Amino acid sequence: xxxxVIDIDENIAMDIEQLxxxxxxxxxxxxxxxxxxxxxxxxxxxxxxxxSMPILFPKPKIEIKMGEPLILKFRGIEFARFVVEGEYSx
Numbered sequence: 001x002x003x004x005v006i007d008i009d010e011n012i013a014m015d016i017e018q019l020x021x022x023x024x025x026x027x028x029x030x031x032x033x034x035x036x037x038x039x040x041x042x043x044x045x046x047x048x049x050x051x052s053m054p055i056l057f058p059k060p061k062i063e064i065k066m067g068e069p070l071i072l073k074f075r076g077i078e079f080a081r082f083v084v085e086g087e088y089s090x
Contacts (some may be wrong), residue, residue, distance in 0.1 A: 005071045006060050013074040015055055020080075030057040033088045059087065 008016075018024045026049060031039065036054055038046050045051045064070065064084050072080040 003069050003071055004060070004062055004064055005073060006062070008072045008074050008079065010074070012057065012072070013079055015057075016072070016080050019055070024055055027051075027055055029082070031055050032086060036088075 015024075015030070019027060019029060026045070026047065027035075031054060034046055036056065038044055039051050039054055043050060043052045060070075064087075066084050066086060069081060069083050071078055072082070
């Protein structure tokens with residue numbers, strides 16, 4: 001399976017830091033469609049907790065399929081890895 005390497009900016013790096021260190025608790029990953037829809041429509045997570053800010057990973061300019069791993073680099077250093085679970089537009 002091909003691994004895609006993507007350079008990320010400081011804003012995405014900070015979001016990843018907050019997701020991994022508990023700063024965006026109860027979120028542990030970027031939002032999926034259900035979470036995003038609830039936040040935009042009700043300002044709540046599906047669990048009912050108040051949440052007003054979408055936490056999203058922007059679609060890269062390369063083609064990526066679901067299930068493919070991504071390697072994220074920040075300032076030339078590997079910063080994070082994750083697997084694409086879905087893609088959606090709103």
